Amino acid sequence: MSDNREHQSGAAPGAVTAWIVEAVMTYRSGLIGIAAFFAVGAVLYSVAAPAAQSEKPQSTLAAPRDTPRDMRQVQLTFAPVVKRVAPAVVNVYSRTVVQQQVNPFFNDPFFQRFFNMNPQAQRRVQQSLGSGVIVRADGLILTNNHVVQGGQDIVVSLNDKREFKAKVLVADPRTDLAVLKIDAKGERLPIVEFGNSDALSVGDLVLAIGDPFGVGQTVTMGIVSALARANSDASNYQFFIQTDAAINPGNSGGALVTTDGKLAGINTAIVSPSGGNVGIGFAIPANLARRVVEGAATGAVRFPWIGADGQPVTSEIANAMKLGRPQGVLVKTVYPGSPAAQAGLKTGMVVLSVDGADIDDMQSLNYRIATHKPGDTVRVKILDEGRQRDVTVKLALPPESPRRDTATLGGRTPMAGARVENLSPAVALDLQMDLFTKGVVIRAVNQPSYAAQYGFQPGDIVRAVNGKPVTDVGALKRLLDGARGHWDLVIDRGGRRMSLTVDG
The missing domain is CATH 2.30.42.10 (PDZ domain)
Structure with missing residues (x-):
């Protein structure tokens, strides 16, 4: 359940952050907030970047790799490329309303039952800022999932200062990519065409375009420092292009383009001990981003598996x-x-x-x-x-066996408010879990709820209730409802076996 990139600071209580503490640029009282810390020691700051239009990979991605032969060539500029590409890079603002407990005493479920009261919470508005890339002229925009995750109101600001409300068509945490749609009233918007990221070589010149720290659209230049950088989670699709082009918080979802103006990747993360650029940035390859954009037609990205x-x-x-x-x-x-x-x-x-x-x-x-x-x-x-x-x-789609069965648990049990689902290879692939994992997994936890108060988290696998194994969602419901006020629960969380006993 880990997410390597900078996240919105408005994550709901109890959200899983297994390997890193994430933060996305937040606006509160007019101030811009901070970045994210990587679990292995350095700080991995997300700088989201979008992907582009669904076009076939080009045969080459970079301009001819000749060295300058005279001073006139040294004075050549990337201004024509920037002039063509920059109008297709946008700002993405996400507004999230979160609830914060006023008094921790009200979290006690026994207090709530005795007095028949709900926990008091205070509503708080948080805003996050990232970047995005227009990849289709009718208003299809690619950005990072962590830029818009949990956002109730999403606004896209174009290069010419016009603003549009955006709808999320695809949100894919496995790739940390999201596809947005704005209504341009029939206007054909400028786009960035997809390049073939597999044609990149270490040493190729690239340009990073985004809105770092909310200062306004900024262009920086660097080279491809490395290819095939991966994080520590073997079950996901995180496979990055590394660059030394300056990338900072707020660049998340912005474009990494080649010197011929093609999209090479989506700027997503940086490694930094301080929160600022130190020349180690990461972008999601355009070839993967193209597949996410293709999923906009159905509202979901369906990746094949090898099994x-x-x-x-x-x-x-x-x-x-x-x-x-x-x-x-x-x-x-x-x-x-x-x-x-x-x-x-x-x-x-x-x-x-x-x-x-x-x-x-x-x-x-x-x-x-x-x-x-x-x-x-x-x-x-x-x-x-x-x-x-x-x-x-x-290649084929992973099987859904047992069949998908999703339910939100109710009643007066410790798991009330948890949304659970049968585990199958298809679900395990969605959740980046071991393909052979069986049982029932928690997909989400409502706030507030008994499940949230007892600390259940998305990704928890329910193994047993009162000593009896949980094989599917139906069995879990029966075991919870038939417990008669006493629940001995066993779950797996991140490979660890955990127990919870509740009487009430």
Whole structure:
């Protein structure tokens, strides 16, 4: 459930922040707020960036890589590129109303029951600021999910100062991307065209465009510092372009473009011990952003799956397998009937590449699969008993078995107010969980509610009630309702087994 990027400071009480403490630029009393801290030590500040229009990848992404031959070439400017691209980069304002408890005493559920009272809360308005990119001329805008997450009112300010209310078409926390729509009354708006982010090379010049710290639209220049940067969560699609172009809080959702004006990525995060730019910024590749934009037609992004899990091949594993060097992903599990299983992948094989792109960890494998559509075929190079060979894998949607069954629990039980769902490979993929996880997962917790007061969180897996296993949503309801005032609850949270006993 972790999210690597800067978040709005208005997160509801009890929200899960497993690996980092996130913050997005907040406006309160006219002041601009702060950034986010990365769990491993440095601070990872989100600087959201959008993706662009659904166009086929271009064959090249950067201008010819010649060095200047004379002073006239040294004096060349990027102004024509900026003039063409900047009007398509917008500001995104998100307004969120949150409730804050006035007196912690009222949180006690026994007090509430005895006096038949609801906890008193004070409403507070928070605003966040990010950037966005117009990717379709009819008003389709790409930004970061953490810029608009939880926002009740979202306003987009164009480069010419006009403002429009925006509707969220897609909000995808797995990629930290969101697609917005504004009504331009038939006007054709300027756009940034998608480039092919796979054509980027380390050393290519790039421009970052956004609104850092709310000072106004700003353009900075740098190079591609590294490719294929990933975070520590092997179950997600986080696969970044690293750049030293200056990126700061408020750039989230802005454009990273090449010198020919094509969208290379969406500015999303920075690593910084202070909150300001130190030359380590990250952008979501345009090829992944394109897939999220395509999901706007249906309101959801449906990524295919390969149906296998694994771990990076370390030096120790490489020595044990008598490999020349550490490379690829060692397959640990293959889901029965999955695309990987149908293609003949088995435990112990090593995945070396997908469509010619090297695979070094599960993040890179997930990313390569996510840039395709269900039904596409990919060429996977594997190492099987010391011999390399290619296999063709036809991608498909993950199965929904058991079927999706979502319900908000009611009554006077400790879990009242929790929205729960049956776990299946499809749901596990949505939640970035182990594909083999079974049971019932909490998708959301209403505020205020008994579930919130007892500390239940999204992502918790309910394992047992009063010693009886929870197999599906129906079983959970029956066990809770039949407990007769005594509940012994067992849940899994982030791989840890936790217990809660409630009498009442």
